[in-house]
Amino acid sequence: MITINKKWEIPGVQIEYPLDWNSIEKEFDWLEELKNIPQDAIWHQEGDVFTHTKMVVEALLKMEDFKDLDSTAQYILFLSTLFHDIEKRSTTTHEIIDGQERIVSPNHAKKGAHTVRSILFEKYNTPFEIREHISNLVRLHGLPLWAIDREDPTKEVIKSSLMTNNKWLSMLARSDVLGRICEDKEDILYKISLFDELCKEQDCWDKPYTFASNYGRFLYLNRSDIAPFYHPFEDLKFEVIVLSGLPGVGKDTFIQKNLEEYPMVSLDNIRRENQFDPTNTKHNGKVIQLAKEEAKVLLRKKEPFVFNATNLTSDLRQKWISLFVDYKAKVRIIYLEKPLKEILQQNNQRQWVVPEQVILKLSKKIDIPQYHEAHEIDYITQ
The missing domain is CATH 3.40.50.300 (P-loop containing nucleotide triphosphate hydrolases)
Known part of the structure; x- marks a missing residue:
């Protein structure tokens, strides 16, 4: 858990339920663009990206896990949900998939992470650790949905634990699912639960994974034949x-x-x-x-x-x-x-x-x- 000596918030953007969306839209004018960005009806029957974003934020605020967090963690997660699809505005396009026209937003999370970092650095002088949690949560918000299907799920959750808090990441992902209308919502939530269990099994649920040494960490993250608990002899002179x-x-x-x-x-x-x-x-x-x-x-x-x-x-x-x-x-x-x-x-x-x-x-x-x-x-x- 991070510690900030003084309270940090963006002026006019408070976490008070019901949310003052007029003030939020006034502060973040890019939200207006999201109202004109369509989404694929198979995954997002609720409609445009702005409608989805509002539903995700509202879903987050209703979570008991969210209510149990301290105010700094709540604010980090709140802004992460607000920002999570910011770059669907620049990446959304139409593609033909299996003979059907679909709406896709490739790399919106990666691009969004850069945009979030830039906004929080240039406009709000956000403390480094808070900003990086928000940026990395945006970057990784889809990970809990697909990590279990990757070639090495364990490495995925260990890597993410070094970038942000996996518990917060899971909460963001669940909010992302609860804040949409789709047919396979329960299946997606089940995948997120598997992500949760894997994080807990690796002891990186709400803290970074602990490596035996920094050298072992470097080798594990860059090679496929190294176990996360490996403690190598350091031969770097x-x-x-x-x-x-x-x-x-x-x-x-x-x-x-x-x-x-x-x-x-x-x-x-x-x-x-x-x-x-x-x-x-x-x-x-x-x-x-x-x-x-x-x-x-x-x-x-x-x-x-x-x-x-x-x-x-x-x-x-x-x-x-x-x-x-x-x-x-x-x-x-x-x-x-x-x-x-x-x-x-x-x-x-x-x-x-x-x-x-x-x-x-x-x-x-x-x-x-x-x-x-x-x-x-x-x-x-x-």
Whole structure:
């Protein structure tokens, strides 16, 4: 269970039953768009996405499990239900399936998670831990419905426990089912109950799964032949520290204060030393090439170092981390975050200012580092 020192709520959006939907719609104007988004009649006979969203929120508030939660957990779940289908507005389309025209919304949960993170970060300065619970609940809200049918259901519930609270996830999924009209509602609820039992069996129902070591966690999440309780001998002899964060967040300052004794491979430094244009694709390719050459010199010597770049997406990080792991490095990601307003102020005070619109664009693409990416992750936020 998370602990927040002071109460945090979005102004005008209170959990008081009956809900004041006029105030909620006024605060979240994107809800209006959902009124025009249709849904497949087989799964959603209730109609448009907005109607479904209201029914899901109302179903959540009636749950006894919800009433038993503390106020912070209630607010996290309340906003998660409100946001859970936000990107059906951008992903809904018609497809021919088995000779029939169907309405589908592929990847709406994944895209929705990014949208939620962006809104809560940019507009509401939501505390990091609360925001990430909401974003990850939106990302995973369909998991309890299909986890039991996956190749490795145990791994699915263990992974989700590292991202959010599985009990809350189950409550969101049940609300999602109860807040719709469909023929197979009982079958879906039964699948969710199997998800619940599997989480409890793995002791990750309302807490993260406990691994024997961080190394064991990394191996389990990245390989199919490792048991979750495996405690491997740690044969990693040196560490590579990967910085991640928006321009202006203070990565250079953090390194100077905490990691000054480490050699550093820095994309920005390479770019400046060679007077490369950051908007030139060929120049950027050269920066990457030179950085890899610098890194490989240190990797061959088994010498610890810092890799300093924005590293904002999982795909970008993976390209580098796979290189480091190939050399048997222990990889630690340090993710830095501050309120957006403070980041923009710090950026304007730097010698090399990044255009504000670039930072705002990058902020919408952030993938918060997850535990499958590295042996250790530190989140340094405020």
